[in-house]
Amino acid sequence: LSSLSRVVLPALQLCEISLKRFLSRLSFEFIQEPTMDSWLKERLSKYLCFEVPDDMVSYILELRSPQDLDNYFSTLLDSGNPEHVGFLNEFKQRLRKSPGDGGGRGGGGGAGGKGQKGGKSQPKQQPVKVEPVQPEQSSSTTTTKKRTKYVNLYDQEGRANVVLLKGRHLCDCQAAKHKLVNNCLQCGRIVCEQEGSGPCLFCGNLVCTEEEQRMIDSSSKKGDNLRRTLMDQNRPKGWEEAVATRNRLLEYDRNSEKRTTVIDDESDYFKSNSVWLSDAERKKLEKLEVEMREKKHTSRLAKAVTLDFAGRQVIDAPQVDVEDEILKRIAQSVVEETAAESKAKQGWNRRQPDADLSDDIHPGIVGEAPVFINVGSALSGSKHPAVPSALNPGYDGVYSKVQDKEFLEMSDLRHCISMHQPWASLLVAGIKKHEGRTWYSSHRGRLWIAATVKPVELEQVRQMENFYRVLYNDESIQFPSQYPTGCLLGCVSVQDVLPQEEYRKQFPEGESESPFVFVCTDAQELPIRFPVRGQHKIYTLDPKIHTAAVKSLTRLSKLKAEE
Numbered sequence: 001l002s003s004l005s006r007v008v009l010p011a012l013q014l015c016e017i018s019l020k021r022f023l024s025r026l027s028f029e030f031i032q033e034p035t036m037d038s039w040l041k042e043r044l045s046k047y048l049c050f051e052v053p054d055d056m057v058s059y060i061l062e063l064r065s066p067q068d069l070d071n072y073f074s075t076l077l078d079s080g081n082p083e084h085v086g087f088l089n090e091f092k093q094r095l096r097k098s099p100g101d102g103g104g105r106g107g108g109g110g111a112g113g114k115g116q117k118g119g120k121s122q123p124k125q126q127p128v129k130v131e132p133v134q135p136e137q138s139s140s141t142t143t144t145k146k147r148t149k150y151v152n153l154y155d156q157e158g159r160a161n162v163v164l165l166k167g168r169h170l171c172d173c174q175a176a177k178h179k180l181v182n183n184c185l186q187c188g189r190i191v192c193e194q195e196g197s198g199p200c201l202f203c204g205n206l207v208c209t210e211e212e213q214r215m216i217d218s219s220s221k222k223g224d225n226l227r228r229t230l231m232d233q234n235r236p237k238g239w240e241e242a243v244a245t246r247n248r249l250l251e252y253d254r255n256s257e258k259r260t261t262v263i264d265d266e267s268d269y270f271k272s273n274s275v276w277l278s279d280a281e282r283k284k285l286e287k288l289e290v291e292m293r294e295k296k297h298t299s300r301l302a303k304a305v306t307l308d309f310a311g312r313q314v315i316d317a318p319q320v321d322v323e324d325e326i327l328k329r330i331a332q333s334v335v336e337e338t339a340a341e342s343k344a345k346q347g348w349n350r351r352q353p354d355a356d357l358s359d360d361i362h363p364g365i366v367g368e369a370p371v372f373i374n375v376g377s378a379l380s381g382s383k384h385p386a387v388p389s390a391l392n393p394g395y396d397g398v399y400s401k402v403q404d405k406e407f408l409e410m411s412d413l414r415h416c417i418s419m420h421q422p423w424a425s426l427l428v429a430g431i432k433k434h435e436g437r438t439w440y441s442s443h444r445g446r447l448w449i450a451a452t453v454k455p456v457e458l459e460q461v462r463q464m465e466n467f468y469r470v471l472y473n474d475e476s477i478q479f480p481s482q483y484p485t486g487c488l489l490g491c492v493s494v495q496d497v498l499p500q501e502e503y504r505k506q507f508p509e510g511e512s513e514s515p516f517v518f519v520c521t522d523a524q525e526l527p528i529r530f531p532v533r534g535q536h537k538i539y540t541l542d543p544k545i546h547t548a549a550v551k552s553l554t555r556l557s558k559l560k561a562e563e
Helices: 002-030 036-048 054-062 066-074 082-097 104-110 121-125 131-146 210-217 221-231 239-254 279-296 322-337 339-344 375-379 404-409 423-428 458-472 500-506 543-562
Strands: 180-183 190-192 305-308 313-316 415-419 434-437 445-451 487-499 516-531 538-540
Touching (some): 066 082, 423 516, 500 516
Antiparallel strands (some): 487 516
């Protein structure tokens, strides 16, 4: 065994050494430098920051003249970048070293030791074609026929070679690169040879050369045919979409003032507690508000009459709309403050160039008063069959502003009023619908009802219950079982506050005889009573009590909806 091991081990070591040499020689044959195509594609993609197509690489490899290479790469690479200049020089050196065909490197491996003798042996080996290389050459020859040839449109200076595309195409060279056709007499566009004779690509006016214009002006049949031919030319692709976009942008610019107008709801009415008012303006508005309220709700006894002894008649003094007069004064002050702004807005696209007032002011306050025409009389052949538009040219028939009544009806401003029992509970229960007062209020919308601390009298409760049974002629009315005091009972919605005269016209059999009547609807009773302390007239509820009351009503409405 020892003698056998002495013979076998050296033999195995020799086999291992020969195997390593064979593998290293095999790996050396397979490890080759990258081809010119892959190297050029990789470097160009790196410098141009995009994937270079194979057709472009094959076209570059076909260029052999250094001048052609410089002209082509001047449009792709930066001559001031050292990396780009180094790449171009290296590419030229590789082109000089590489043979004309692609089989030089593959033939060197199959020729044995003949390739190492010198440069003279290479021409002799060129006719010898190795079989693995032939499919590559045949495939390259077939693919070169289908490849797209890239042509450099301009030379190094960019002026000598000018390409003229087939057909009419939009060009902004202004006859600097192409020949001049003419100028458009309507919009002034400079039309070059690339755009050609025909309708202007901007305004559609006919643009042609001087010779064509002379022929058209000759009024001959040939000139008419030429004009018809030029005008019937097909528009460039996308021309209709461009014209539609232009018209849409012009329309936007034309009505931009109307579309971007900021509607200020407070311009319809004035508020003395606005945060945007100065102290002087706030005092002035408060004074006007008090004056308007005093004159509007003054006693009817202080009425001026004229005694005509000759004619034996009594003439009432003309009724002056005090509110309208005061509102006109307020509107006049607003116009004076914004006079400069209103004059600046009187541009080319205003609807009324001669108007002195802003369109944001309500037409019922400033300008000609609106004329009321009864619809029934108009339908039956009245003297005024329709409203003339000349009476109020600034009014288009639609107001997009939020009026104060609707705004107050849909908002809850925590306003509350205190009432004695049993009227408070009857109002919240929906039995009592009209509440009378000696004073007027502009409040509209939700109004919370609170009961005063005055204890209720049973005799008064019986009288009121009998009164409403007779009023509604219904003996089955369900009255409240109790009349608590000193607490918040619920809320109602105030639709209107009417003077006694108007109230009698709308409700001839109304229950109230007070000077001013609150017309209430949508009564809601709270499931939980919240203790409150009443105040005079209409006051503001505590925020915490108001939040709790609103939540209880919301929860009650959800329970009713589920049932």
